[in-house]
Amino acid sequence: ETGVTQTPRHLVMGMTNKKSLKCEQHLGHNAMYWYKQSAKKPLELMFVYSLEERVENNSVPSRFSPECPNSSHLFLHLHTLQPEDSALYLCASGTTNTGELFFGEGSRLTVL
């Protein structure tokens, strides 16, 4: 148990659906992240929120929309995804001055 909780753990959606991934941390961290993990690829940083402000957006398609309403919660809104978006989406939290990330167990997304 890392203190970072992700829901749902598994999600299957069609290309026209709209769904959201949720992440919650109660570790007192001031930064939260979304990573994408695909087979045989490095962990890809998607979004970073520091002190609830987005500080990083690594050229992620607009069909992925993050939301950070407070320092403990992070969402990833999904709409009109493509099959190549199927992957494990990992949420992480950390403090910006220590370098350590605490990951959740991930949400396995399948786009049909």
Added chain:
Amino acid sequence: QQQVKQSPQSLIVQKGGISIINCAYENTAFDYFPWYQQFPGKGPALLIAIRPDVSEKKEGRFTISFNKSAKQFSLHIMDSQPGDSATYFCAASKQGGSEKLVFGKGTKLTVNP
């Protein structure tokens, strides 16, 4: 452009043996080098980390060796156990911060009984 190159992609070791995973980086501004361990169905977890002011750091059976001039660092797992079977990721960042961690592609380690 891959900033952190990790090898091998997969590794099979007998119980009690030494597992060695290597990483090379390009950006000389990197100053924090962690290793993460990921078990199936779980997210990665920090295993051990090093900063460039030391050449080696040991925690139990896990050792990081760091060669600043060669821009390389490696993870050594001594007396490898089946429970060490996991995927290992090296990473690097600047200014010790977590915002810009760059990960290697990962090494799947299998330790046979």
